[in-house]
Amino acid sequence: MPVHTSQENTMRKLVILGGGTAGTMIANKLHKRLRHDDWGITVVDRDDEHHYQPGYLFVPFDGDTADEIVRSRHHFIADGVRLVYDEVDRVSPEDKSVQLVSGRTLDYDYLVIATGTTPRPDQTPGMLGVEWRRSIFDFYTLEGAQALANALETFDRGRLVVHITEMPIKCPVAPLEFTFLAEAWLRERGLRDRVELVYVTPLDGAFTQPIASSRLGHMLTERKVEVVIDFMVESIDDDRKMLVSYDEREVPFDLLVTVPVNMGADFVARSGLGDELQYVPVDKHTLLSTAYDTIFAVGDASNIPASKAGSVAHFSVEVFVRNFLEHIEGRPMTETFDGHANCFVEAGDDKALLIDFNYDTQPLPGKYPFPRLGPLSLLEETRANHLGKLAFRHVYWNVLLPGRPVPLPSHLSMAGKRVPHRSPREEA
Numbered sequence: 001m002p003v004h005t006s007q008e009n010t011m012r013k014l015v016i017l018g019g020g021t022a023g024t025m026i027a028n029k030l031h032k033r034l035r036h037d038d039w040g041i042t043v044v045d046r047d048d049e050h051h052y053q054p055g056y057l058f059v060p061f062d063g064d065t066a067d068e069i070v071r072s073r074h075h076f077i078a079d080g081v082r083l084v085y086d087e088v089d090r091v092s093p094e095d096k097s098v099q100l101v102s103g104r105t106l107d108y109d110y111l112v113i114a115t116g117t118t119p120r121p122d123q124t125p126g127m128l129g130v131e132w133r134r135s136i137f138d139f140y141t142l143e144g145a146q147a148l149a150n151a152l153e154t155f156d157r158g159r160l161v162v163h164i165t166e167m168p169i170k171c172p173v174a175p176l177e178f179t180f181l182a183e184a185w186l187r188e189r190g191l192r193d194r195v196e197l198v199y200v201t202p203l204d205g206a207f208t209q210p211i212a213s214s215r216l217g218h219m220l221t222e223r224k225v226e227v228v229i230d231f232m233v234e235s236i237d238d239d240r241k242m243l244v245s246y247d248e249r250e251v252p253f254d255l256l257v258t259v260p261v262n263m264g265a266d267f268v269a270r271s272g273l274g275d276e277l278q279y280v281p282v283d284k285h286t287l288l289s290t291a292y293d294t295i296f297a298v299g300d301a302s303n304i305p306a307s308k309a310g311s312v313a314h315f316s317v318e319v320f321v322r323n324f325l326e327h328i329e330g331r332p333m334t335e336t337f338d339g340h341a342n343c344f345v346e347a348g349d350d351k352a353l354l355i356d357f358n359y360d361t362q363p364l365p366g367k368y369p370f371p372r373l374g375p376l377s378l379l380e381e382t383r384a385n386h387l388g389k390l391a392f393r394h395v396y397w398n399v400l401l402p403g404r405p406v407p408l409p410s411h412l413s414m415a416g417k418r419v420p421h422r423s424p425r426e427e428a
């Protein structure tokens with residue numbers, strides 16, 4: 001049973017579940033904005049390891065090491081914010097309390113659910129069979145990416161199949177990036193003509209949005225990657241090393257790099273707060289729960305129809321913070337989140353593309369952030385974009401997580417973008 005001082009008893013309580021990208025930024029920004037004698041902020045996470053997840057992509061290609069990816073979580077959370085290491089078991093929205101696996105209970109006035117999304121190989125029959133981490137790998141976890149690095153060291157011929165189980169997944173371009181990097185990596189080692197590369201997706205093209213899908217699809221064709229579309233996997237036959245779809249198509253593999261189904265946290269479902277994939281339904285412009293006006297969900301944990309990406313977490317946190325300060329004073333929330341996302345797409349050979357889009361505007365060609373000057377190019381493979389992707393790690397640890405201002409608007413800007421008059425296929 002927690003012991004409270006009389007001052008703590010009169011303080012209002014903000015509890016943030018999840019101290020990842022979104023939860024850390026929210027805690028740090030609100031710690032600067034809320035009066036410390038009126039508000040207590042608590043962050044709950046299961047451990048003290050904060051992972052820079054975009055770094056997982058490079059691990060299989062002799063790139064990033066665990067030292068570069070993992071930092072101590074508490075180091076990034078402002079002094080004065082209480083950090084509780086525990087697993088969330090359940091939220092009781094009617095009592096405004098959170099039960100933790102250790103048996104402790106936290107009361108709240110306002111709750112932010114920022115527990116992200118997690119790859120769930122257990123959801124596909126056969127995925128976690130005897131071939132798991134022998135010929136079937138993921139790179140959406142650090143352990144998976146490290147195991148895959150070992151497997152790639154000895155892989156010198158056969159069918160390398162990159163596979164998305166089901167959308168939505170976090171960083172939806174990451175499987176494409178993996179494919180481009182694998183192609184370049186095999187080429188550098190003189191192995192490219194001994195390896196068939198196959199990209200298997202449940203989508204009807206390389207990506208979700210027409211212009212980007214056409215451009216990225218073209219890049220797969222240029223690199224002689226076979227693309228299998230509309231593939232809804234039913235099971236993996238690990239005896240025959242075969243992906244099997246609901247419509248009875250089969251894709252054989254020697255090495256399978258899969259992105260398992262991504263799902264929100266189990267406690268979300270246990271608390272009756274989730275949709276079928278355990279994401280929290282919220283208003284897509286304010287991130288306020290559609291069921292409770294004391295609960296917000298920010299980052300990958302919500303059901304907003306935007307990419308599940310760190311950039312979305314960042315832009316939406318900016319909007320959320322301003323709205324939250326109005327909401328707790330009983331005023332209408334005046335800011336609107338537009339679904340803004342921007343993502344670098346590694347293309348191999350030290351080049352990358354950049355895409356910038358929101359709920360209403362698909363990724364378009366052009367320059368970013370400054371018209372004509374860039375220095376980054378939209379939907380174009382450049383070295384500057386690749387350097388931007390590498391530099392982003394520094395920005396993440398030193399600017400984003402501490403909640404420092406970033407000189408980029410949280411809403412999508414059309415400055416520098418070209419709206420093509422031709423069809424997407426011609427444009428690409």
Ligand SMILES: Cc1cc2nc3c(=O)[nH]c(=O)nc-3n(C[C@H](O)[C@H](O)[C@H](O)COP(=O)(O)OP(=O)(O)OC[C@H]3O[C@@H](n4cnc5c(N)ncnc54)[C@H](O)[C@@H]3O)c2cc1C
Binds near residue numbers: 018021054139313
């Ligand atoms: C391979 C890969 C590449 C990526 N590349 C990019 C990229 O280039 N650009 C980009 O913008 N995004 C990228 N992302 C996505 C980005 O990392 C996520 O979208 C972002 O981290 C989401 O932030 P979040 O705060 O919502 O969730 P997270 O950062 O995942 O944080 C969730 C936190 O909740 C905690 N948690 C979960 N359940 C519980 C529980 N029951 N109890 C206690 N704690 C719990 C977890 O421990 C975790 O710390 C990539 C992701 C992957 C996997």
